[in-house]
Amino acid sequence: MTNLIVEISRYLIILLIAIYTYYNFRFFSMKNEEDRNYACSRQLVCMFMLHFLANLLIVLNTKSEELILFYGMQVLFFVCYLSLSKFFYKKISRLLLNNICMLLGTGFIILTRLNPERAMRQFLIVVVSAVVTWIIPFIIDRVWQLVKLAWLYGILGVLILAFVCIAGNTSFGAQLSLTVGGISVQPSEFVKISFVFFAAARLYRSTKFKDVAITTVIAALHVVILVLSRDLGSALIFFITYLFMLFVATSNWLYLGAGVMSGSAAAAAAYNLFSHVRRRVEAWRDPWADIDDKGYQVTQGLFAMGTGGWFGLGLYQGMPQKIPVVDKDFVFAAISEELGVIYALCLLFICVGCFMQFMIIAVKMQAMFYKLIAFGLGIMYITQVFLTVGGVVKFIPSTGVTLPFVSYGGSSVLATFVLFNVIQGLYILKRTEEEEYEEG
Amino acid sequence: MKKAKPNPKANRNILLITYLIVGLFIGMSVYLGYFIQVQSEDVINNPYNSARLNSFEERVVRGKILSDDGSILAETIISENGTETRNYPQGDLFSHVVGYSSMGKTGIESLANYYLLSSHINPFTKAMDQLADKKSDGDTVVTTLDKTMQSIAYEALGDRKGAVIAMEPGTGKVLAMVSKPTFDPNLIDEQWEDLVNGDQTEARLLNRATQGLYPPGSTFKIITALQYMREHPGMYNDYRFGCDGIYEFQRFTIQCYHKTAHGEQDFEAAFANSCNGAFSSLGQELDLTGLKHLSEQLLFNCEQPISIPYSKSMYVMEDGAKEWEIAQTVIGQGSTLMTPMHNLMLTSAIANGGMLMQPYLIERVENINGEIVKQFMPAQYGELMTATEAKGLQILLERVVTDGTGSALRTEAYSVAGKTGSAEFEKGKETHAWFVGYAPAENPEIAVCVIVEEGGSGGKAAAPIARQMFDAYLLH
Ligand SMILES: [Zn+2]
Numbered sequence: 081m082t083n084l085i086v087e088i089s090r091y092l093i094i095l096l097i098a099i100y101t102y103y104n105f106r107f108f109s110m111k112n113e114e115d116r117n118y119a120c121s122r123q124l125v126c127m128f129m130l131h132f133l134a135n136l137l138i139v140l141n142t143k144s145e146e147l148i149l150f151y152g153m154q155v156l157f158f159v160c161y162l163s164l165s166k167f168f169y170k171k172i173s174r175l176l177l178n179n180i181c182m183l184l185g186t187g188f189i190i191l192t193r194l195n196p197e198r199a200m201r202q203f204l205i206v207v208v209s210a211v212v213t214w215i216i217p218f219i220i221d222r223v224w225q226l227v228k229l230a231w232l233y234g235i236l237g238v239l240i241l242a243f244v245c246i247a248g249n250t251s252f253g254a255q256l257s258l259t260v261g262g263i264s265v266q267p268s269e270f271v272k273i274s275f276v277f278f279a280a281a282r283l284y285r286s287t288k289f290k291d292v293a294i295t296t297v298i299a300a301l302h303v304v305i306l307v308l309s310r311d312l313g314s315a316l317i318f319f320i321t322y323l324f325m326l327f328v329a330t331s332n333w334l335y336l337g338a339g340v341m342s343g344s345a346a347a348a349a350a351y352n353l354f355s356h357v358r359r360r361v362e363a364w365r366d367p368w369a370d371i372d373d374k375g376y377q378v379t380q381g382l383f384a385m386g387t388g389g390w391f392g393l394g395l396y397q398g399m400p401q402k403i404p405v406v407d408k409d410f411v412f413a414a415i416s417e418e419l420g421v422i423y424a425l426c427l428l429f430i431c432v433g434c435f436m437q438f439m440i441i442a443v444k445m446q447a448m449f450y451k452l453i454a455f456g457l458g459i460m461y462i463t464q465v466f467l468t469v470g471g472v473v474k475f476i477p478s479t480g481v482t483l484p485f486v487s488y489g490g491s492s493v494l495a496t497f498v499l500f501n502v503i504q505g506l507y508i509l510k511r512t513e514e515e516e517y518e519e520g
Numbered sequence: 521m522k523k524a525k526p527n528p529k530a531n532r533n534i535l536l537i538t539y540l541i542v543g544l545f546i547g548m549s550v551y552l553g554y555f556i557q558v559q560s561e562d563v564i565n566n567p568y569n570s571a572r573l574n575s576f577e578e579r580v581v582r583g584k585i586l587s588d589d590g591s592i593l594a595e596t597i598i599s600e601n602g603t604e605t606r607n608y609p610q611g612d613l614f615s616h617v618v619g620y621s622s623m624g625k626t627g628i629e630s631l632a633n634y635y636l637l638s639s640h641i642n643p644f645t646k647a648m649d650q651l652a653d654k655k656s657d658g659d660t661v662v663t664t665l666d667k668t669m670q671s672i673a674y675e676a677l678g679d680r681k682g683a684v685i686a687m688e689p690g691t692g693k694v695l696a697m698v699s700k701p702t703f704d705p706n707l708i709d710e711q712w713e714d715l716v717n718g719d720q721t722e723a724r725l726l727n728r729a730t731q732g733l734y735p736p737g738s739t740f741k742i743i744t745a746l747q748y749m750r751e752h753p754g755m756y757n758d759y760r761f762g763c764d765g766i767y768e769f770q771r772f773t774i775q776c777y778h779k780t781a782h783g784e785q786d787f788e789a790a791f792a793n794s795c796n797g798a799f800s801s802l803g804q805e806l807d808l809t810g811l812k813h814l815s816e817q818l819l820f821n822c823e824q825p826i827s828i829p830y831s832k833s834m835y836v837m838e839d840g841a842k843e844w845e846i847a848q849t850v851i852g853q854g855s856t857l858m859t860p861m862h863n864l865m866l867t868s869a870i871a872n873g874g875m876l877m878q879p880y881l882i883e884r885v886e887n888i889n890g891e892i893v894k895q896f897m898p899a900q901y902g903e904l905m906t907a908t909e910a911k912g913l914q915i916l917l918e919r920v921v922t923d924g925t926g927s928a929l930r931t932e933a934y935s936v937a938g939k940t941g942s943a944e945f946e947k948g949k950e951t952h953a954w955f956v957g958y959a960p961a962e963n964p965e966i967a968v969c970v971i972v973e974e975g976g977s978g979g980k981a982a983a984p985i986a987r988q989m990f991d992a993y994l995l996h
Contacts, residue, residue, distance in 0.1 A: 083650045324537055331529040371568055383569040385552075386560030399572050421556050425549055432545050439538040443531045455534055462541055466548070473552045 085140065089133040090394045094422050096130040100182060101426040104433040107175055108440075120174040124162070127182050131155070134189040134395065134419075141396040147196060154188055154203065161210055169217055171511040172504055179434050180500055183485035186427055190415055191488055193395050194407050198488050205490040213497040220505025221512070227449045230281035233274040234298045240267045241302060245309040257491075268306065268314045269495035272321075272460055273502070275302055279322055280452035283329035292330065296322075307350065312357065313467055313479035319343060321460045325452055364477035377404045381472050384417035385424075392420030407488040409480050412472040427486070428469055435462040438503055444510050454506050457499050565634035570625070576637035582606065583636040583658030585618055585628055587667040588883060593618045594629065594705075596658075610667075612702035613674055616727035617665065617694075617828075617881070620705040623712050627727070631827050632661040632882055635894070640887040657888035664883045669696040672992045676985040681973040682952075683729040683860045686989055689868035689958055689967045691898035692877030696989070699728040730830035733857040734971060737943025738794045738978065739954045740852030742866065742913060743818060745791055746905065747811045748802055749912050756912075759787040759802060767797030772844050774800040774851070777942055777977065791916045792924030794940060796851050803850030808839040811850075818866055818904055825878045825901045826861055833858035853944055864969035866904070867956040870917065871937070871964035874910035876901040918961050926957070928983035934994050935961040938986065940978030950974040953981035959990045966993045 103119045103126075110116050135151040158181050165172055184206055191199035220226075244267050248258055257264045282295040299322040306315035323339040326332075350357045359374050367375030367382070380403040388398060400406050400414035407414070416424040438458030445451040464481050471478030482489055484496040555563075564573070581604065585594040593614050597607045606621055608614070619627020629636070639646065639656035649656045673684035673696045686695040703715055703724045715725050726732060749756045763782035767774045774796050776782060782795045790798035812835065816822060820835035834857045837849045848854035861879070869876040878901040885894040905913075917937035920926040929936040938957020945952060953975030958967040968986045975981030 083653055084647075087647070087650055328530050328533045328537070331533055379566075379568065382555070382560075383564050383566070383572060386556065386564040387569065387572045389560065390556060397575075399575065402571065421552065425552065428545065428549065432542060435541065436538065439534055442534050448530070451530060451534075459537070459541075466541075466544065470548055473548065473555065475548045475551050 086137060086394055089137055090392065090420075093130050093133050094391060094420055094426075096126045096133075097182075097423050097426040100126040100130070101429050101433070104175065104179070104430055108436065117174070120178055123175075123178045123182075127178065127185060128155070128158070131158075131185045131189070135192075137395045138189070138192055142196075144196070147192065150192070150196070150200060150203070154185070157203070157207055157210075158185070165214075168214075169504070169508055171508045172217070173437065173507045176434060176437055176500060176504060176507070179430055180485065180497075182430055183427070186415065186419075187411075187486040187488075189395075190411060190419075190486070191407055193418065194400060194414060195488075198407060202488055202490075202493065205493050209494040209497040213494070213501045216498060216501035217505035217508050220502055221509050226277070227281050227284060230278055230285065233278035233281065237271045237274045237278060238298065238301050238305065240271055241305040241309070244268065245305050248309065263490070266489070266491035268309075268311060269491040270498070271302070272314075272317070272495060273457070273498055275299070275318060276321065276325070276453060276456035276460060279325050280449050280456055283325060283452055284447075284449040287330045292326065292335070296326070310354075310356065312350065313464075313481035316467065316479060317460060317463045317481070319346075320463050321456055324459050325456045328455055329448065329452055360477045360479070364471075364474060367474070377410065378471075378474055378478060380404070381410050381413035382474060384413045385421060385473070388417035388420060390421050392416070392418050392423060394418060405480075408482045409468060409478065409487070410472055411483050411487045412469050415486075428465070431462070431465045431484075434500075435465075441503060441507050441510060445506060446513070450506055450509070454503060457503060461496075461499060561634065565631075567625075567630065570633070573633050573637055579655060580637050580639045580658045581655045582621070583888075584660045585632070585636070586660060586662045587614075587665045587670075588663065589667060590662075591667045593663065593665070594621075606705075608705040611706065612704045613667075613670060614665065615702040615705050616699040616729065617697040618663075618705065619828075620708045622709055626725075627828055628661065628663060628881055630829075632885075635659050635661050635882075635885045638893075640891075640893045641889070659893055660886045660888065660890075662883045662886060663881055664693040664695065665697070665881070666695045668992060668996075669989065670698060672696075672988050673698040673985070674700075676988045677972070680975060680981075681728070682971045682975065683727075683732060684968070684970050684985060684989070685729045685860055685864050686966055686968045686993070687864060687868060687879055688877075689871035689964045690877065692868075692879045692901075693883070693898070694879050694881050695966065695993070697727075697729045697881075699726070699732070727828070728860065728971070730826055730828060730859055730861040732859055732971075733831050733833070734860070734952055734954075735854075735943040735945055736852040736856060736858050736863065737941035737952065737954055738796075738852055739863055739939050739941035739956055740850070740856060741791060741794065741799055742870070742917075742939055742956075743815060744799055744803060744806070744811070744850040745787075745916055746909060746913060747806055747814050748787070749909065750810070750814070751807060757787045759790070759798075761785045761790060761795065761798035761801055763790075763795050763797045765797075767800055769801070769804075769847075770843060772847065774847050788916060788919050789923070792919040792922075794920075794925050799851050800847035803846050804843060806846075806850065808837060808841060808846070812838060815856075819862060820856075820858070824862060824865070825876075827879075827881065830861060831859055833862045852941060860969045860971050863954070863956050864967060867938075867958060867969065868967040869904040870910050870913045871958040871967050872910075873907045874903050874905040876904050914961070917957065921957070921961075925977075925979040926955075926983055928979060929957065929959075929987050929990070931987075934959050934990065936986075936990060937961040937964075938983070940983055942977045942979075950976050953978045955979075955982035955986045957986055959994060966990065 100123050103123045107119050139148055165177055188199055191202055244258055257266045303315050303319050327336040363374040363378050367378040371379050384400055384403055395418050398417040400417050403410045403413055412424055435458050438454055442451050442454035445454055467479045467481045468483045470476040482492050582596045584592055587593055592609050594608050597605050617627050619629040621629040625633055636658050638659050640659055641656055646656055669686055677684055677700050681700050683699045685697045701722055701724050763785055765776050765779040765781035776796045782793045785795050785798050815835040820833045836855050865876055878899045880896055882896050884892055886892055914937055917939055920939055921929045921936045925940040926938050936957055936959040938955055941954030942951040953972040955970045955978050958964040968989045970982040970985045972981045
């Protein structure tokens with residue numbers, strides 16, 4: 081009987097996330113508020129059912145009472161988070177809220193399956209982050225002076241990155257984290273946000289060549305320090321974000337062209353200078369040539385996804401533990417292996433859905449500062465998703481970045497909450513504006 | 521906050537970038553989809569993924585391996601108490617090529633691991649099996665191996681060590697692959713200790729057909745001849761050499777087999793009689809860089825299109841080598857080593873006008889009810905030489921049988937082309953006997969490679985085995 085439950089839930093879970101993803105995009109073509117609310121409610125039904133089925137499988141497999149309790153706590157958190165958010169912020173984007181829960185839920189499911197202890201720690205961090213960042217939309221909505229702090233964002237960002245570069249702990253050959261009071265913090269995650277604020281504030285103030293040059297120097301400083309810290313994934317994310325923000329702020333194709341060229345030159349230089357860059361590129365080009373060493377992670381990821389196939393092997397039926405760093409960089413491979421590539425692709429498109437929502441907000445914002453913030457954060461987010469998933473599926477060389485809200489990692493969760501709540505703040509701001517306009 | 525001017529350009533650019541990125545994600549999804557749908561099967565059937573594949577054994581009964589006429593080569597038998605045993609009804613007849621699956625996996629058991637552990641029964645039966653907590657039946661792998669040909673090769677080699685392989689030059693289908701001494705895959709678990717740590721000279725587990733490295737002896741003259749033909753296009757048969765059985769130059773001597781004096785030889789006659797003196801002499805004039813390049817073109821020192829474990833053949837002579845090394849290398853002595861499978865591939869390519877077909881062992885995969893799941897098709901590997909060069913070599917190989925050392929293959933029933941070889945490998949021991957060839961010479965249907973370790977002369981020990989193979993295949 082258990083077998084039947086396992087088999088049926090395997091397909092049901094895929095069906096549910098497919099429906100969820102369908103509504104995510106159907107939503108964009110809906111004009112009327114009632115339809116939209118209906119779509120969002122349907123999504124929640126799918127989300128909770130999926131979460132239940134997956135946890136049923138987890139409990140059936142582990143026979144752990146502790147995990148039943150853990151499931152209960154997750155449901156309690158989702159219910160509180162959704163209802164309190166809607167209660168305090170009447171105009172909040174329900175779609176983004178749902179997506180946050182869907183991504184977190186998937187993260188909890190796969191982390192529990194990989195390592196329940198880590199999943200519980202992740203859960204704790206999620207709860208704290210959700211509470212701490214709850215105030216952000218309120219600040220965004222009221223405090224317009226944020227635009228005046230350009231230099232504060234810029235200098236703070238550079239200082240923090242420089243400090244980590246010098247004093248940071250090394251992991252996988254990169255200086256990424258600081259240990260503060262026994263907790264490992266990855267400050268570059270937070271600098272991502274201050275960086276977008278810096279660039280938005282500066283580029284909003286002036287797009288004269290001289291000012292652009294100064295802004296670019298500070299931005300480049302961020303990137304260079306990250307390269308020196310050997311955190312090339314983040315360096316790439318910062319670079320792409322700044323380049324696109326500059327282009328949108330100035331509408332100047334020359335800047336874009338010059339940026340792309342200097343970026344390519346820098347990439348070529350990095351390839352020739354750093355052996356760890358060459359390693360990654362070689363592992364991408366032909367992971368089979370050195371399957372024992374360089375190509376090991378990539379090939380194990382491909383084995384996991386290939387063996388899982390479209391429908392996955394089912395939770396606990398695969399061997400995702402064989403992939404190095406599976407709960408961080410390669411979480412996408414673990415999801416593909418056990419929940420199926422269809423599930424993983426749906427998840428990918430939920431991320432794309434979030435990005436599109438960010439871009440719609442960016443387009444609708446009147447003030448260039450806000451426009452650039454929504455745009456910059458959106459680019460930052462989607463670049464990170466692209467780098468991590470692209471690296472796993474061997475579309476691009478793997479850069480060692482994580483999948484926001486899904487991968488294990490405290491700093492990433494907190495920073496992503498900040499990011500989403502800034503966007504929520506802008507969304508609320510926009511809707512308030514629209515309503516005032518309609519009333520006036 | 522003051523309102524900036526509406527910025528239509530910025531919005532247009534935002535949309536542009538959004539489309540670009542969404543497009544990129546669609547591209548990446550298609551890439552992943554293509555990997556899953558098309559490439560993944562080949563990718564995951566990799567020994568490095570064996571842990572994942574072996575976990576399939578919990579849900580699937582390992583499928584059967586059949587010969588091309590449907591004889592069972594390997595099957596899993598489930599006893600009443602549910603224990604599974606892998607049974608090989610043919611005993612040691614197919615031991616190396618089919619392999620074993622309990623102490624690690626080799627041969628077709630490893631090559632087809634994924635297919636054997638996949639089940640393509642209909643979804644309803646599958647669901648019922650799952651409900652009943654019963655394993656599903658794995659797919660059946662039908663090989664290209666011909667049981668009759670395999671038996672003839674097995675019998676012909678007898679108790680001697682060596683290997684016999686046969687394939688279709690036009691398709692790459694492997695018809696037989698025997699390596700001796702054998703082991704009984706049914707007893708692999710009990711005899712494991714002895715097979716691994718026992719008499720090392722026996723090396724029973726070694727598949728000599730693909731993993732045994734031997735000096736090519738006179739079969740290498742095919743390559744030397746090709747290099748000479750390349751350097752003397754259209755006029756290579758003007759070559760003359762007077763053989764008195766012992767060729768002396770400087771301080772060295774090279775003997776023809778049993779010091780036979782071949783007399784006045786032209787190029788074709790020297791090849792047909794396998795005259796060592798003539799080849800050692802003409803070898804001194806060859807462009808050694810060209811010869812090394814040609815050898816590598818003919819798959820020495822590189823990966824070969826063989827789907828089961830194999831050894832890489834070695835060719836080391838560089839430009840600037842001394843006369844003695846040249847004299848040895850061009851007649852296949854010296855430090856050159858190759859596998860019988862490699863030699864067979866070269867012969868097949870010559871028979872097939874220069875084009876090497878990728879050798880393959882799996883004909884198709886069927887589900888338990890015999891419905892085809894996957895059919896394998898002949899695939900070209902690449903042109904090893906031009907059609908003109910192949911034609912030139914074909915003429916040489918035919919002369920070997922009509923006028924030279926391949927007399928054992930002279931028959932009215934069909935015509936054969938081939939080359940014998942007697943490779944010295946250790947002073948005081950009998951030579952390894954080689955034969956490579958194909959038949960019928962004018963329209964090749966089968967190519968055969970035989971090596972008999974310490975068998976003596978290729979013409980006497982190896983060629984008769986090839987004869988039996990040709991007879992069986994062409995005169996059945
Ligand atoms: Zn001679």
